[in-house]
Amino acid sequence: MRKNTMLALPHSDLDAQPGDVRGLPKSERDALIINATQVDGQWVIISRYGDDAWQLDGFSSNTQANKKWLDFSTIPQALRGVIKAILYRYLRRGRYGASRPKGGGVRQFFSDTRPFLRHLQTLEIDHLGAVTPLVCSIRSRERIRDSNRTFPVLMCVSTASNPASSTTRRMSSFGKTRFAPRLIARRNARYVVIRPVCPDRPTPTREQDEDMNELTRWLRDQPSLTGTAPPLDLSGLPADPHELFDTWIRAAADVGVPEPRATTLATADADGRPDARTLILKGVDADGWQFAGLRSSAKGAQLAENPAAALNFWWQPVMRAVRVRGTVREATPEESAADFGARPASSDAAPSDWVLWRLVPERIEFWQGSPERRHTRVVYTRAGDDWTRRA
C-alpha cells in the first residue's frame, strides 16, 4: 500500500477525471485518483487506481478502519483488472439516476462479489466473458442454499422457457439495489448477472421500464457480445488487410460460424436512400470483393445509379466484425456467366440477368469486441496501391 502523498491538488482535477478507464494508457490509468481529502488547505491523495488497495471514505463513523479498504490482493489475480475497472466506473458514475455511491456501498459490493470471483477461479475462468449460465446456475444454487437474502451477484430468475412478465417485474425490483442486471438466457433457463453500474446505456428507471412494451423489454434483456475474442497481436498486423481478412474469416469458420461468408451489402439509390440485404461473398482478389445477383434486383438498380457500397460481416462467437467500403464495378460478361454456371442448379434466374460485381475497397475496418467493452478497431485505408493502417 502506498503512503499518503501531500500535494497541492485543485479539486477540479479530481472532478475532471474520466468516468471510465477504457482506452487509457496504463501509466495514466494507474495515476487516477480514487480518493483524496483536504488537510490544512492541501489535498492529500489517499488512494490511486494503481494501488494494490484503495482506501475509501463516506463510511459511518463506527466503521472499523480495516473495513474502509478494498484490498485487491484478495481478488483472484486474473480478475483483478476487470474488477478494478468496474469499481472505478461505479465510484465515478454511480448508478444511473442515483448519486455516486458512498464507501460503504462500494465495500459491500466488493465483499459480495468476492465469493463469486473465487468460484470462477476454481473453475479456472479468467475473464467475465466466459461466464456461462451453467457457471451462474452453480453459483445461484449455492447462494440459495446459503441464505434467503438477495443474491448480490447472481440470481436465477426463472426456468420457464417462455418467461412471463412477472419475471421482468422481479428483475426490475433489482432497480432498488445498486446493481444493474444483465440477463443471460440459454437453454430454457434465465439467469441474471448483477454488476455494479454504470453501463454505457443508462439503466431505465422503474417508470421508463413500465412504459416499455414487452418486445422492447425483451430486447433490452437480450445478451450481446457474449462471444470470446481470440488474442489479437496489434504489433504483428499485416500490411495488407486482405491477409488479415483471410485469417479472421478462417478463424470464424474454425470456431464453427456456420456461414462465415454471409455478409450484409449496403447500397443507396440515386437520392442517397440506403438499402441493405444479406448475400454471399464469392471471392476476394486484387480486383475487389466479389458478390453476385440479379441485375433486375433492387441492388442491381441501385448500383447502376450509384456504384458506392459497403459490406459488413459479424462473427458472433469470436466477437469480430469486418466493414468494407468502396466503389462497385461490374465484372466482365464472361466472369458473370462463369459465376452463374458455378451456382447450384434449380434457379429461375436467366444467365443474362446475372451479374458478378466487385467492390473495390477504399477502407476496411476490423473490429474486435471485448466483454469489458474495451473494443479494438483496426482501420486500413487505401493510399494508391498501398494501405495505411491505424489501430
Ligand SMILES: Cc1cc2nc3c(=O)[nH]c(=O)nc-3n(C[C@H](O)[C@H](O)[C@H](O)COP(=O)(O)O)c2cc1C
Ligand atoms: C444467407 C443468404 C445468402 C444470400 N445470398 C445471396 C446472393 O449471393 N445474391 C443475391 O442476390 N441474393 C442473396 N440472398 C438474398 C438477398 O438477401 C436478397 O433477398 C436479394 O438479393 C434481393 O435483394 P435486393 O432486392 O435488395 O437486391 C441471400 C440471402 C441470405 C439470407
